[in-house]
Amino acid sequence: MTELHELTALELAAAYACGDTSPTEVVDHLLARIGCGDRVGAFTTVSADRARAAAVGAERVLRSADRAGLPRLFGVPTAVKDLEATAGVRTTLGSALFRDWVPEHNDEIVDVMADAGLISLGKTTVPEFGAACYTEPEVAAPARSPFDLRRSAAGSSGGAAAAVGARLVPIAQGSDTAGSVRSPASACGVVGLKPSRGLVTAGPAGNDGMGLSVRGPIARTVRDTAAFLDVLADRTGAGTVHPPRVDNYERACDAPVPRLRIALAQGSVSGAPVDPEVAGAAELTARTLAGLGHEVFVRDQAPDPELTEGFRAMFTALVAGGGGGRGPASTAPPRPPTPPPPPAEEERRGGGP
Secondary structure, X not given: OOOHHHOOHHHHHHXXXXXXXXXXXXXXXXXXXXXXXXXXXXXXXXXXXXXXXXXXXXXXXXHHOOHHHOOOOOOOEEEEEOOOOEOOEOOOOXXXXXXXXXXXXXXHHHHHHXXXXXXXXXXXXXXXXXXXXXXXXXXXXXXEEOOEEEEEOOOOOHHHXXXXXXXXXXXXXXEEOOOOOHHHHHHHOOEEOOOXXXXXXXXXXXXXXXXXXXXXXXXXXXXXXXXXXXXXXXXXXXXXXXXXXXXXXXXXXXXXXXXXXXXXXXXXXXXXXXXXXXXXXHHHHHHHHHHOOOEEEEEEOOOOXXXXXXXXXXXXXXXXXXXXXXXXXXXXXXXXXXXXXXXXXXXXXXXXX
């Protein structure tokens, strides 16, 4: 059998159904990999005891319940971005100010994942308040690309993408304002999707006030990404609401694709030079799409200083309000924090590479 950490989320679900492995075996295997050295700086906090207890419960259900009625990814390990409040588990927001903050509640997206039977192994590393395109907080080791530890995993979902790319978890939750899922995914060789606004729940407080931030899936395959999006979109979000598909995203992977008209934009909206390797990858993608029968045309991307300055002002305001790459600020911790309780014994701080 393929090494457990090499299995995708859907392959793990299938292996559970066949009895080839179990949530306990998989969780123990992945925790051992993390414990041997989180060289990519993926985790700020590892909640090993909670994960093992959840795996035991999932295994009990798999043995006794009608599998046909269980969620698609039931018992599959994952991780939560450290900008999401998790009851009883340290949530630092990537900031030394909240190094020991242990919330008493979950953000709604955390409940959505738990209700689907996903098992969180811990909290993935983020830049301070999610407000950077790199992931190098004071409270944890910097997140690095699994392909080259000298290079950044980008941000702000750098830890999440590094965890998936390094085969520490098959899928991980991220959030995206201006590339905070997509940039780390590209740096770590995985798939990251920023869904349409309103598709994934933003919690009871609604959106970030500007509609910039959303939660989204990170996975190793398009099909896993689609299956995870089915989980995350299980509850309608707030703000600009896009109704879920009549079918579902995973099954849409097998639907016929119409001929698309696709633009290859050359240049940068900020006016900054584009790295030749990045430009070459975009051109290769365009040629591949054209070879699949799609219409691809090239257009120049003119610099737009008004757009970049306007976005800078909006993002600055968002960060000041507690958002950043985090998304909605509905569960921002108190400022300044009251003396927090010590982290639970089971919670292990992430170490250096």
